[in-house]
Amino acid sequence: MTRTDWTRAEIAELFELPFTELVFRATEVHRAHHAAGEVQLCTLLSIKTGGCPEDCGYCSQSAHASTGLKAEKLMDADAVIAAAREAKAHGSQRFCMGAAWRSPKDKDIPALCDMVREVKGMGLETCMTLGMLTGDQAQALADAGLDYYNHNIDTSPEHYGAIIGTRTFQDRLDTLEEVRKAGMAVCCGGIVGMGESREDRVGFIHALATLPRHPESVPINALVPVKGTVLGDMWGEDKAIDDIEFVRTVAVARITMPRSMVRLSAGRESMSESTQALCFLAGANSIFTGDRLLTTPSAGDDADAALFAKLGLKALASDEPMRADSPSPRRGEGWGEGALPSSEPSNAEHPHPTLSLQGEGFRAAE
Numbered sequence: 413m414t415r416t417d418w419t420r421a422e423i424a425e426l427f428e429l430p431f432t433e434l435v436f437r438a439t440e441v442h443r444a445h446h447a448a449g450e451v452q453l454c455t456l457l458s459i460k461t462g463g464c465p466e467d468c469g470y471c472s473q474s475a476h477a478s479t480g481l482k483a484e485k486l487m488d489a490d491a492v493i494a495a496a497r498e499a500k501a502h503g504s505q506r507f508c509m510g511a512a513w514r515s516p517k518d519k520d521i522p523a524l525c526d527m528v529r530e531v532k533g534m535g536l537e538t539c540m541t542l543g544m545l546t547g548d549q550a551q552a553l554a555d556a557g558l559d560y561y562n563h564n565i566d567t568s569p570e571h572y573g574a575i576i577g578t579r580t581f582q583d584r585l586d587t588l589e590e591v592r593k594a595g596m597a598v599c600c601g602g603i604v605g606m607g608e609s610r611e612d613r614v615g616f617i618h619a620l621a622t623l624p625r626h627p628e629s630v631p632i633n634a635l636v637p638v639k640g641t642v643l644g645d646m647w648g649e650d651k652a653i654d655d656i657e658f659v660r661t662v663a664v665a666r667i668t669m670p671r672s673m674v675r676l677s678a679g680r681e682s683m684s685e686s687t688q689a690l691c692f693l694a695g696a697n698s699i700f701t702g703d704r705l706l707t708t709p710s711a712g713d714d715a716d717a718a719l720f721a722k723l724g725l726k727a728l729a730s731d732e733p734m735r736a737d738s739p740s741p742r743r744g745e746g747w748g749e750g751a752l753p754s755s756e757p758s759n760a761e762h763p764h765p766t767l768s769l770q771g772e773g774f775r776a777a778e
């Protein structure tokens with residue numbers, strides 16, 4: 413049975429285990445619930461960039477930051493659909509659309525629903541992250557076919573006020589409840605490396621693992637320090653989180669939320685291959701692919717394909733344990749055979765690793 417009654421003391425004890433013992437236990441839990449070596453591929457698109465009224469201290473898109481990012485309008489559906497098509501061609505399984513809003517306006521909902529219908533119609537899983545939602549907005553998006561809603565608690569309840577002043581931890585929980593009531597799956601996690609203490613990381617995982625139902629997806633981001641944000645200026649180029657402590661956080665998320673997909677999210681770009689490999693060993697089984705997250709660069713498909721080949725990882729082909737009762741429309745197609753047309757001209761000179769590593773690189777598990 414999946415536990416939602418974890419105590420803080422139990423979670424603190426997990427964090428304190430000798431590192432190899434903790435990773436060993438996390439691996440055991442991972443293998444009991446998930447196909448080992450299969451990693452879910454998701455692609456992000458910022459459909460409405462910058463000018464956000466919220467003051468999240470980590471975010472390049474906050475109007476309170478001085479990042480020089482230009483505020484843009486909501487993208488046209490056609491441009492979103494083109495990006496989704498490209499993501500699918502590159503083997504992505506889920507398309508996540510993010511908007512720099514405190515909450516969407518009711519007048520935006522029909523356009524957002526159109527995007528959801530089109531992207532879902534392509535056979536991709538759909539995810540959006542648009543800020544706080546009312547019950548009616550959540551229902552409209554769910555009715556249009558939105559599979560997942562991403563809404564992060566970001567950190568522990570105690571540390572939250574040091575990072576964000578324009579909304580409360582409870583506001584986040586309220587939206588998560590509306591998302592659940594509307595029948596969508598929840599993607600909820602947060603960021604490590606924001607100057608929080610170990611105790612805050614314990615509180616962060618505790619808050620997630622004691623939700624009435626665990627989130628189906630748990631993104632664990634390492635802070636991407638962006639110049640002009642409060643936290644980016646505080647940390648500069650320095651790593652605000654020790655790699656081993658990051659892996660510990662992934663492992664504790666895996667152990668306490670055994671059936672959830674744990675996503676190694678932002679921050680992968682500046683992580684060594686060895687640290688990423690440790691994260692996969694500790695139970696991370698989902699990543700963002702492509703050369704961009706929302707506003708910051710990501711490793712890109714070629715680097716990721718090479719990493720998958722080196723580690724012998726494959727694109728997810730099994731059902732997510734928590735979604736097994738309502739399988740997604742598309743399984744078994746990963747970064748693999750057929751993911752890119754072999755006549756793709758841009759690949760002629762620099763073959764995509766998908767194609768050049770057929771049989772051992774990015775491919776769907778059989």
Ligand code: SAM
Pocket residue numbers: 470471472510511512513514541542543544562563564566601602603633634635636637638678679706
């Ligand atoms: N505005 C919406 C919201 O806040 O829910 C959606 C977009 S917001 C960018 C989505 C999540 O991205 C945040 O909750 C945060 O966890 C993560 N994020 C944003 N900037 C980040 C950064 N610089 N480093 C790591 N994670 C970041």
Ligand code: DTB
Pocket residue numbers: 456472508510541562564601602631632633636677678705706707708709
């Ligand atoms: C999440 O937890 N991480 C993603 C997604 N949910 C929306 C966003 C990461 C953003 C990283 C910074 C940027 O690119 O702006």
Ligand code: SF4
Pocket residue numbers: 464465466467468471472473474475511512513514543
């Ligand atoms: Fe706005 Fe979301 Fe960035 Fe906060 S994290 S400033 S709500 S876009």
